[in-house]
Amino acid sequence: MDKFSVLLFSGLTNGSVYGLVGLSLSLIYGANRVINFAQGEFVMIGTMSAILFMATYNLSLPVALVLTLGVVLAMALALEFAVYLPLRRRGAPPLTIMIGTMAFAITTMGLALLVWGPNQLSVPNILPMEPMTVGPLITNWQQLAIIGAFVAFLGLTWFILYRTSFGLAIRATGVDPKVALLMGIRSDRIVRFAFLFSATVSGLAGVLIGPLLGGQISIGVALTVKGFMAAILGGLGSPFAAAAGGLAIGVAEAMIAGYGNSLYAEPIIFLIILMILFVRPYGLLGDFEAARR
Amino acid sequence: MLQLDNIRAGYKGTEALHGVSMWVDAGTIVSVVGSNGAGKSTTVNTISRLVTTYGGRITFEGRDITGLGPAEVVDMGIIQVPEGRQLFGPLTVAENLRLGFHRQRRVKNREAAFRDKLDYIYDLFPRLKERAGQRAITLSGGEQQMVAIGRALMAEPRLLLLDEPSLGLAPLIVEKIFDVLSGLRAQGLTMLLVEQHADEALALADYGFVLSVGKVTVHGPGVELRSNAAVTSSYLGHAGAA
The missing domain is CATH 3.40.50.300 (P-loop containing nucleotide triphosphate hydrolases)
Structure with a gap:
C-alpha cells in the first residue's frame, strides 16, 4: 500500500504537468489549428526562472513568481510576434507554423543554454518536500501543490470557456474559425489569449515541478512530447480531455516503472496509447472532435 | 444603402x-x-x-x-446567413444564438438586451425555444435554417x-x-x-x-x-x- 501510494502520487504529480501542457496545447490548437511544439519550453523556462530569481538573486517568493510570470508571458508574445503572426500574414498553413514553433523551441533551448549551462541545477522548493501521511496515503506538500494547481487551472479554464461570452467565442472559433469571423469574432484576439494563458499555466507548472524534475534546460522536449500524447490520448478537441489524458499517462508511467521496469515505461505507454487510438482514433474522450466532422 | x-x-x-x-x-x-x-x-x-x-x-x-x-x-x-447554414454543430441552439449577439457586445444593459432579442427570436421560431439546449447538429435541416436566420437576426442586422x-x-x-x-x-x-x-x-x-x-x-x-x-x-x- 505504501509503495502504491508513493507511485500514485508521483504519477499524479507528473501527470498533472503533462495534463497542463496538454491543456495548453489543446487551447492553442482550438484557436488556430497549430500544435505549439514550444509548449514544453515554457515549463522549462518556468523552472529555470525560478532558479534564477529565487536562488541566484535570492528574491522573495512573490517577487520571484511575478518576475517568472513576466518572463514566460514575454516569451509567449515573442512566439506570437516573431513566429506566428509573420507566418500567418504570409498565408502559411498550420503545418508551416508548427515548424516555426519547433524552431522557436530550439532557439529557446539554445538561449537557455547560454544563461544556465548544460548541467542539472537544484531548484528551490516553495513548499516542504518531507513525506507526510494523509490517511493511508503518503505524499508531500510540493506534490499536493502541483495537483492543486492542476485542479485550479482546470476549474479556471472551465469557467472561462463555459461561463463567459469570451469563452463561448473561443469555443466557436475552435469549431469553425471562418464562421466565427462571420459573427464578427476576431480570431487574432483568441489566439493571443490562448498563447498568454497557456504560457501562464505552463510557466507556473514549471515553477512547481522544478524541484521534482530537477532544473535542466533539456526537460522541455520530453514535456512537449508527453503533453502532446496526453492531448491526443484524451482528445485534442477538448482541453479537459487533454488534461485527463495527461493524468492517465503520468499514473501509468509511474505504475509501470514502479512495478515493472522504469526503462520500459515509456515504450510500453506509447504502445498502449497506440492500441487505444486504433480503437478510438479521436482519443478516449474525443467525441467533440468527431462531432465536428 | x-x-x-x-x-x-x-x-x-x-x-x-x-x-x-x-x-x-x-x-x-x-x-x-x-x-x-x-x-x-x-x-x-x-x-x-x-x-x-x-x-x-x-x-x-x-x-x-x-x-x-x-x-x-x-x-x-452587414450580417450573412451562409450557404448550408454553417451552424456551430457541437454547440447548443442557445449558444449559437448567443454567438450571433456578439456584434452587440458593447451595448448598454447587455444581458437585458440579449434576453429581449432572444425572446424575439423564440417568438419568430417557437421551435427553437423547445430545442434551446440541444446541440445544433442534432436538428433537422429546417430547424437548422431557423437557427441560422435567428443567429443572424440576433446581431440586429x-x-x-x-x-x-x-x-x-x-x-x-x-x-x-x-x-x-x-x-x-x-x-x-x-x-x-x-x-x-x-x-x-x-x-x-x-x-x-x-x-x-x-x-x-x-x-x-x-x-x-x-x-x-x-x-x-x-x-x-x-x-x-x-
Whole structure:
C-alpha cells in the first residue's frame, strides 16, 4: 500500500504537468489549428526562472513568481510576434507554423543554454518536500501543490470557456474559425489569449515541478512530447480531455516503472496509447472532435 | 444603402466576378438569381469581405468598405446567413444564438438586451425555444435554417445577406422560410437574397439581378423579371416550367 501510494502520487504529480501542457496545447490548437511544439519550453523556462530569481538573486517568493510570470508571458508574445503572426500574414498553413514553433523551441533551448549551462541545477522548493501521511496515503506538500494547481487551472479554464461570452467565442472559433469571423469574432484576439494563458499555466507548472524534475534546460522536449500524447490520448478537441489524458499517462508511467521496469515505461505507454487510438482514433474522450466532422 | 460598382473578385487568383454592379435600397429585398457557378455566393462573400477584390468599389451607407475585413463589416451591421447554414454543430441552439449577439457586445444593459432579442427570436421560431439546449447538429435541416436566420437576426442586422436559404430543404419548409423573410421585410429589414429557386426569390423581391458567368445580364423589378420570357427560359429553366 505504501509503495502504491508513493507511485500514485508521483504519477499524479507528473501527470498533472503533462495534463497542463496538454491543456495548453489543446487551447492553442482550438484557436488556430497549430500544435505549439514550444509548449514544453515554457515549463522549462518556468523552472529555470525560478532558479534564477529565487536562488541566484535570492528574491522573495512573490517577487520571484511575478518576475517568472513576466518572463514566460514575454516569451509567449515573442512566439506570437516573431513566429506566428509573420507566418500567418504570409498565408502559411498550420503545418508551416508548427515548424516555426519547433524552431522557436530550439532557439529557446539554445538561449537557455547560454544563461544556465548544460548541467542539472537544484531548484528551490516553495513548499516542504518531507513525506507526510494523509490517511493511508503518503505524499508531500510540493506534490499536493502541483495537483492543486492542476485542479485550479482546470476549474479556471472551465469557467472561462463555459461561463463567459469570451469563452463561448473561443469555443466557436475552435469549431469553425471562418464562421466565427462571420459573427464578427476576431480570431487574432483568441489566439493571443490562448498563447498568454497557456504560457501562464505552463510557466507556473514549471515553477512547481522544478524541484521534482530537477532544473535542466533539456526537460522541455520530453514535456512537449508527453503533453502532446496526453492531448491526443484524451482528445485534442477538448482541453479537459487533454488534461485527463495527461493524468492517465503520468499514473501509468509511474505504475509501470514502479512495478515493472522504469526503462520500459515509456515504450510500453506509447504502445498502449497506440492500441487505444486504433480503437478510438479521436482519443478516449474525443467525441467533440468527431462531432465536428 | 449598399452599392457594388464594377466589382471584380474571386478566390486565389481566379476571377469569378467580372465587373458586377448592383445595389440594394434600404427597406427592400433584392434577389440575385442565376444558375450554379454564376457567382452568386461569390457576390455575397465579396460583400462580407471573405473574398479578394481585384477591382471596383463597395459602399455601404455612403462609406467605402472595399478595404475592410470580415469582422469590421459585421460590426457595421452587414450580417450573412451562409450557404448550408454553417451552424456551430457541437454547440447548443442557445449558444449559437448567443454567438450571433456578439456584434452587440458593447451595448448598454447587455444581458437585458440579449434576453429581449432572444425572446424575439423564440417568438419568430417557437421551435427553437423547445430545442434551446440541444446541440445544433442534432436538428433537422429546417430547424437548422431557423437557427441560422435567428443567429443572424440576433446581431440586429442593418443589411441581411442570405445565401441559398432554401438549399436542401423540403418545399413546405422552404415556403415557411420565405414567409418569415416576407414578415421581416414588413418590419423594415433590408435583405439581399441569393437563390437558385429563382421563381420564389423573385416573387418575394422588390428588385432582382440575374447573374450569369460572373456578370449581371438582366436586372429590374422582381415581378418584371419573373415574367420576362428571356429570363424564364434561360435562367429559371425548370422553375419556369414547373
